[in-house]
Amino acid sequence: MLVLSRKVGETIWIGDDVELVITEVKGDYVKVGIRAPRIIDIIRGELRNDISDANKEAVVKSIDLLKDK
Amino acid sequence: MKIQTAYMDDIEINEADIIRFEHGIPGFEEERQFILLPISSDSIYQVLQSVITKELAFIVASPFIAIKDYSFELEEATVETLQINDEREVAVLGIVTLKETLASSTINLKAPIVINTTNKQAKQVILENSQFSIHQPLSNSKEEV
Numbered sequence: 001m002l003v004l005s006r007k008v009g010e011t012i013w014i015g016d017d018v019e020l021v022i023t024e025v026k027g028d029y030v031k032v033g034i035r036a037p038r039i040i041d042i043i044r045g046e047l048r049n050d051i052s053d054a055n056k057e058a059v060v061k062s063i064d065l066l067k068d069k
Numbered sequence: 070m071k072i073q074t075a076y077m078d079d080i081e082i083n084e085a086d087i088i089r090f091e092h093g094i095p096g097f098e099e100e101r102q103f104i105l106l107p108i109s110s111d112s113i114y115q116v117l118q119s120v121i122t123k124e125l126a127f128i129v130a131s132p133f134i135a136i137k138d139y140s141f142e143l144e145e146a147t148v149e150t151l152q153i154n155d156e157r158e159v160a161v162l163g164i165v166t167l168k169e170t171l172a173s174s175t176i177n178l179k180a181p182i183v184i185n186t187t188n189k190q191a192k193q194v195i196l197e198n199s200q201f202s203i204h205q206p207l208s209n210s211k212e213e214v
Contacts, residue, residue: 038146043195051180051195052096054203058166058177060116060126063076065167065174066108 073123076116077106087120088184091150094193095180100125103191114165117182128165135163135176135205141196143183151185151192160184164193166204175204 004012012020017037024031034042073079082104093100102120113134119125132139143153153159161183163176178201184191 038144039149041146041195043197047195047197048095050203051177051193054166054177054180055094055096055127055164055193058127058164059124060076060128060167063108063116063128063167065169065171066112066114066128 072104072118072120074106074116074118074126075124076126080106082120086189088117088189088191090191090193092192094182095195097125105129115162117162117164128167129162129182130165130176130207132161132163132176132178132181135207136178136201139178139201141181141194141199141201144194147183147192147194151183151190152188153185154187158185158187160186163205165207171207174207175202176207177203178205179203 006012006022008022008025010022014020018040019035021033021035022030023033036042070084071079071081086104088103088105090101090103092098100119100122103117104120106116106118108114108116114128114130117127117129143156143159147153161181163178163181166175166177168174179199180193180195180203182191183194
C-alpha cells in the first residue's frame, strides 16, 4: 500500500482520472475531496466491506430449504 | 455450452443468456459471468450461478417480495456503465441469505443486483443513502416452505 503524507490543500492523482484533495483536517477527521469520472463509484470502505461480507455469507451451501415442499 | 453447478445437475446453457458483471461483485471481484437458473417452475427464488466456479451461487429474488414499494434512483454512473436506454430494460434482484428457515432468511435491499436485460450487463449497486437494509427479513414473503 502506498502511503503519502499530505497537508490541507494538497492533492493526489490516481491514474489519469481520479484526483484526491485534502480539504480539511480536524482532530481525528480528514475531509477528502474526490474528482473522478461519474462512471467510477466512490464509496465509504465500511459500507463496501459490509456488502462484501453479506455477499460472502449469502453464498449458497444448500438449496434443500427451497426444494423441499 | 455446458456448465457445472454444485447444487443442481450439470446443465446446458445458452451463452447469450450469460449475465456479465464487469467488475464482479464486492467480495467476488474476479467473478464476472453468471447465469440465472430456476429452482422450480413455481418458485419465486432463482439461483444466480457462476459460469466459471461451480460452487459459487447465490439465491436471488425480486425485492418486492420483501418490500412492496421498494424503489431507488438509478445513478447516472450505473445508467452509463450498463448502457441503459430505457427503464423497462432494467431488472432488479436482491441476494438472499438463507438461514435455517425461510422465515429467518433475509434479502439484501441495500445493494441490489441491477441487470440490463437487453445487453446482459449487470452490477451490484450499493445504495449509499437509502434506508433499506442489507438484511431485510423475508418474513413477509408469500412462499412457504
